Amino acid sequence: MLQALYDGKMEAFREQFLKLHPYEQAKFYVEQSPEVRKRMYEYLSPAEMAEIFDHLDIEEDEYKIYLSEMDPLFVAQMLAHMYADNAADVLNELDKKEVANYLTIMDDEAAKDIQGLLHYKEYTAGSIMTTEYIAIHANQTVRSAMQILKKEAANAETIYYLYVINEQRQLVGVLSLRELLTSDDDEMIADIMNDRVVSVFVDEDQEDVARKMQNYDFLALPVVDANNHLLGIITVDDIVDVISEEATDDYSKLAGVPDVDIQYTP
Ligand code: ATP
Ligand code: MG
Known part of the structure; x- marks a missing residue:
């Protein structure tokens, strides 16, 4: 498959x-040798590589290896094209100095989005949220x-x-796309929005978030701080x-096996 890459036919x-x-692209990407991957960085744009990285399913410490194969400017542009939460996950695996480096060469808006997500503790709502929502x-x-x-x-x-949201960026309502599309153009949002919004706190455990998502059957949940400001x-x-x-963790505990990744043999 994709012989053209090995033949140098861009x-x-x-x-x-x-x-x-992109999921299949990501699978292909990780199966290649470093030399072949380097050719991929030449043949694909940072935005195209970002799609791959948004779908990469690798050990967290492996990001370092892949990034070290790329030109720093390419890395920065790729991270800027990724969803901010995924980019923050990647950066959280690097040294502070490297992170600062990439953020400096990145365009300001992307850097700001990602930076805001770097400080949240692991396994909290804040660590898995993204700031790219519609307000x-x-x-x-x-x-x-x-x-x-x-x-x-x-x-x-x-x-x-x-x-x-209101002027203070506090969360005051929610509306589904279906509700918006089926309303008259002149209607006020205040009159059609749902004002009893289910949200999660930024410090809440990600397992609680998962439970809430399941219980309420929403496709997304808003994340707020203690003053109800919408954060993501x-x-x-x-x-x-x-x-x-969590299922892997719980199963490992039950079975009394160490918490290692399950290897699937084809
Ligand atoms: P569909 O038919 O595709 O389900 P829908 O408009 O019913 O469309 P749902 O995702 O089922 O969309 O949402 C159900 C309702 O819950 C909608 O009225 C939506 O505005 C509302 N809703 C969405 N998120 C929240 C939330 N975080 N808190 C409270 N209500 C919410
Ligand atoms: Mg519905």
Whole structure:
């Protein structure tokens, strides 16, 4: 498969490779030798590599190895294109000096998003949330909320919920995309939003977040601080990872085996 890469045929490789789902791209990527991976960095853009890294399923300490194969500017641009929560996960594996380095050469907005996520303790809601959510105001019309949605959609981790905040960025309501689409253009958000919002605290254990997500059947949950300021969201795909992690942990404990990764032999 993808012989074109080994033959040094860039166009043919890109043509085949970019048709794959990023999950398959990621699987292919980790199976290659360092030399072949280096060729991939030449053939793919930072944005295309970011898609792969957003889907990478590797040991946390392995990120270091992969990043060391790339040019620092390429790394910074790739991290900037990744979802901020995933980029923060990667950076959390590096030395402080390296992190500062990458953040300096990155564009400011991306750096700010990622930086804000670096300080949260492991296994808390804060450590798995992302800041790329869609926020609107209660005193807006549906029409103007739609404009915001359209502008932000490309960068938001989910467009399924719009979170309503006040001037102090406190969370005051939520609206699903379906509810927005089925409302009249002139309607006020205040009149159609749900004002009893279920949220999680930034310090809450990720297992509690998983439970809440399951109990309420939401596709995402907002994360707030003690003063109800909206800090981020956690989407259900991040929770799937938590649940499988915890299941592995619990099973290992039950079976009395050390907490090592399960190896699947084909
Ligand atoms: P669908 O038919 O696809 O389920 P929906 O509009 O019912 O569309 P759901 O995801 O089922 O969307 O959400 C159910 C309801 O819960 C919606 O009214 C939505 O606005 C609301 N909702 C979403 N997130 C929250 C939240 N964190 N707290 C409270 N209500 C929420
Ligand atoms: Mg529903």
